[in-house]
Every structure is written in C-alpha cells, then in structure tokens.
Amino acid sequence: MSVEDKVKKIIAEKLSVDLEEVVPEASFVDDLGADSLDLVELIMSMEEEFDIDISDEDAEKLVTVQNAIDYIKAH
Amino acid sequence: MTENSDRTVVVTGGSRGIGRAICKAFAEPGTRIFFNYFSPADPEGEKAAAEETIALVRQNGAEAQGMWANVAVPAEVSQFFDQVMEATGRVDVLVNNAGILRDALMARMKEADWDAVLSVNLKGPFLCTQAAARIMAKQRSGRIVNMASVVGVIGNIGQANYVAAKAGLIGLTKTAAKEYASRGVTVNAVAPGFIDTDMTAGLPEKVRTAMLASIPLGRSGSPEDVAGVVRFLASDAAAYLTGQVLHVSGGMVM
Numbered sequence: 001m002s003v004e005d006k007v008k009k010i011i012a013e014k015l016s017v018d019l020e021e022v023v024p025e026a027s028f029v030d031d032l033g034a035d036s037l038d039l040v041e042l043i044m045s046m047e048e049e050f051d052i053d054i055s056d057e058d059a060e061k062l063v064t065v066q067n068a069i070d071y072i073k074a075h
Numbered sequence: 076m077t078e079n080s081d082r083t084v085v086v087t088g089g090s091r092g093i094g095r096a097i098c099k100a101f102a103e104p105g106t107r108i109f110f111n112y113f114s115p116a117d118p119e120g121e122k123a124a125a126e127e128t129i130a131l132v133r134q135n136g137a138e139a140q141g142m143w144a145n146v147a148v149p150a151e152v153s154q155f156f157d158q159v160m161e162a163t164g165r166v167d168v169l170v171n172n173a174g175i176l177r178d179a180l181m182a183r184m185k186e187a188d189w190d191a192v193l194s195v196n197l198k199g200p201f202l203c204t205q206a207a208a209r210i211m212a213k214q215r216s217g218r219i220v221n222m223a224s225v226v227g228v229i230g231n232i233g234q235a236n237y238v239a240a241k242a243g244l245i246g247l248t249k250t251a252a253k254e255y256a257s258r259g260v261t262v263n264a265v266a267p268g269f270i271d272t273d274m275t276a277g278l279p280e281k282v283r284t285a286m287l288a289s290i291p292l293g294r295s296g297s298p299e300d301v302a303g304v305v306r307f308l309a310s311d312a313a314a315y316l317t318g319q320v321l322h323v324s325g326g327m328v329m
Contacts, residue, residue, distance in 0.1 A: 037255075
C-alpha cells in the first residue's frame, strides 16, 4: 500500500468517514467533521503507523488530507 | 446476569481495602475484572492479598486477574492495559483506586514523601486515565471513577501531600469528564470519609474517637459502603452523571 493510501485509510478509520470522502483537498475539521480530540488521535495514529514524531507545531499545520500526505512523505 | 454484567472492569490497587471491595462489588457472572497491585515493601504479603481478592471475585462467578504493576510508571501502565486488551479487547470501567500515605506535618515533610504520594495518587490516575480513555473513546463508551477523599476538599493536618494529590485528582476528574464527554465516557470521583481499612487501622484511639464525633451518621464507613457508590457510578443508572464528586462520608462533609 502506498503512503498516500495508508494515510487516507487511517484518516477514514479515525474520523469514521468513507474512504471516498478522503480526497486530497478535504479539510479534517470543515469537511470531515473532526473535533480537537479526533485531530489529536489522528496525529497519534500517524505517529504510530509511520514511526515518526509530529511536533504540536507541525500538527497545527496539518489541516487537509494533502497536508498530511505531504508531511509523511517528507519525514 | 444484569444489564451491566458483560464487561471488562479495571481496578487499580485491587488487592486490599476499598479496592478489594470494589472488585467484589463488580463480581458477577460475565464480568471480567483486572486489577493491579504493587508493594515493594512487602511483595509476598501483597501477592497473598491479591490471591485472596481473586478468589473472592471468582466465588461470585466473575473472571479475575491480578497483575504486579506500579501505576506511577508509564511503561508498567501500558503493559497492564496491553494485557487487558489482549485478554478481552475492551475496557468498560476504570476505577483509579490505588493510593499510598506518607503523612507528616508540612514542617517535617520530606520531598521524597511529597513526590511518592503525588506520583502514585495523582500521576498514576493520569496515566491510567490516558490509557483507558483512548480505548473507551474508540468504543464510544466507558466509565471512569476516581477515588478522591473528603480531605481533598476540606484539607487535613499532616497530609499536605495526600490532600494535594486528592484535590488534584478532583481537578483531573472534571477535566477528563469535559474532554471525553463527546465520546460517551463519563468521569466521576468518589470522596470517602473515614473508612475502616488497613490505611486507617493504625490511627490512635483518640484520633478515632474525634473522627467519629464529626460523622453525623455516627459510625465509620466500610469499604463496601464506598464500593456500592462506585458500582452505581459505573451503572446505567448513572448515565447522565459526569464530572461530579460524590462524598461517601456519613455526612462528615456537606
């Protein structure tokens, strides 16, 4: 599975949305209905899956699905 | 079986006293009870006490497992919850009950006594709540009950560390209640007054008499008195109750 697909799968799972809704430009909060606790859990899941540390500062910048994919690819 | 029997209940400090009474109160066929115990000063005695709790719980038809783990150590807490998840795949109830005493007047209280009590009585519940709430949030259901104390509300001579930890635990209760409410998790605290346990057995007769005089119901409480309220908070009857502190003190504090 590509990084992109993995990230999308985690997002769909964590936010309890259909995979088809997880399009690159979708915003976690505005389009996918995430609240603050969802965001924290999403970040923690990505940290676990990809074995990386995402600082709070970086986490704040991950607003859309594409932001997350780009971040994971770059780290 | 009752409406609440098919569930996994985690109790910290379940080998003796109020913790044991809580394990017993939840024990019924279908319920899986996991508790931890820890006492480096008397490992053998503590293990024997844990075995007794396990036997009492099994007598009532519930499954029981005790594990040696220090709630103040993150790695041991995650191991404890990993074992519960491996065995049952869920956590429906967490009772943060484990606690220690290191009493002294503030003038003589050692930093080590302060640190030890805050670690076990406040950091412990924080770590366990973090671990359990993550699981409960996924389940979209869960009950957390924290063992506070009336002294956490009114203060007490000789217990600066214990009182600060219990007052802190009440704050933790309210914050966790707010953070996890949207996930169907309720978080409440029970504040026992003067309860007959190993913890209070060592008090001088004079102190005992004075304590009893301050209790409107005229008697000390039993561990079962406290366990019954904990069980209530974890039941369907308490579904609309969160972020609260219930005093179980015979009216000592109103």
